[in-house]
Amino acid sequence: MTASSPSASHAASKRYHHGDLGPALLKAAEEELAENGTESFSLRAVAKRAGVSHGAPAHHFGDAKGLLTALAAIGYDRLIAAQEARQAAAAPDKTSQLIAIGLGYVDFGIANPALFRLMFSSEKPDRSDEAFAASSLAAFGKLVELVQAEVGADPYSDAEAMKDVVASWAMVHGLADLILSGRIERLMGLSQLPQDETDAILIDILLRPISR
Amino acid sequence: MTASSPSASHAASKRYHHGDLGPALLKAAEEELAENGTESFSLRAVAKRAGVSHGAPAHHFGDAKGLLTALAAIGYDRLIAAQEARQAAAAPDKTSQLIAIGLGYVDFGIANPALFRLMFSSEKPDRSDEAFAASSLAAFGKLVELVQAEVGADPYSDAEAMKDVVASWAMVHGLADLILSGRIERLMGLSQLPQDETDAILIDILLRPISR
């Protein structure tokens, strides 16, 4: 038997040294978050799910705040991926691309409600954390860039363009937040509609902040 | 001396029966919420602040969820009051009145960030609770009514009008949520501006969802 190769064999075994605990904890944390929500999130439950002792996470993330901060940073990367998926499927013109990142924003929120709440409505993540700040700024940068292309002015030097950025962000963020809290479903029953009809409604709304 | 009238004397004494614990707990809970935020909210800390034992709240609100549900319901009443204050100060035309409730919405969010989060971004309140549902529907009803006046169609029978409602709500909600999480401050420095300039920016943005 050539067995027991030192590096990364079957990970979930009961080896004393897990070998890849950091990522495994993040995966477990995301699952816990999806199942139980942000509010009843438990660090010990995450450790149990990953098959390690309750003290193990501390060594990789410091404390619960650290783990949730890392998870939120991953969330922003995931958000960007959802936006890029919509961009790839959209027409190449500037407006369609801007709307696409809005639709991706909503897609992400619906698909990951607890993660969305962690990223935008929680005090637990440390916003001064490097990875968190970098990922969240990258997501915001996409918006700024596409609004600039749309209105033809740099938001950082043109107050009107910055209002367009803020209006666009507020609209898509409010839309996503109200949808994933179930407050829109009661009014429009979006989940009952075929995707193209849902998209048409969202596009109509997402166009409003920038149509002068 | 006519003293020691049975009902409601000096409330905060160390009488075994507090006499008015329900409201006192709500007041303490709101203060705790404002100071510590939704996430590190502690029922025992609320009881301590109100000067009663840790088990006392259960008798009035059942459990923590019950207390927070009642508090959220009060929050909606407070939201409506903030909107009505803006309405009273605004011009009587339909559009000004609609914008006024938007400004009141933002006012409320900025003044009560933790309560706002409890009302809109938390799973803790029981939305099927009678008082909660009534108060939140009253707040929403204001919006529907004013959008209907603005666009001249009943949102419950006209899909376009309902899109106007959703767009208006999403815009003001997203705006408030992003402002109170500090994400707009970095971009526009609203807190540095005089109120009329801030209002002008917000009005510009709040008009967009309904200007065809």
Next chain:
DNA sequence: AGACACATCTAGACAGTGTCAAGTTACGCG
């Protein structure tokens, strides 16, 4: 190859949390 430094993980303890059950106090009604 052997041994040592170090990162990794476990195990126990601590204060704090929400909730439950049982006991104590006092209000109000007869």
Next chain:
DNA sequence: CGCGTAACTTGACACTGTCTAGATGTGTCT
């Protein structure tokens, strides 16, 4: 005046996050 019952206290329980000390591998250097 006495008694039922609502209001409140107290103690216990399981659970939480964090800290500490100890156990266990991993990798490296000679």
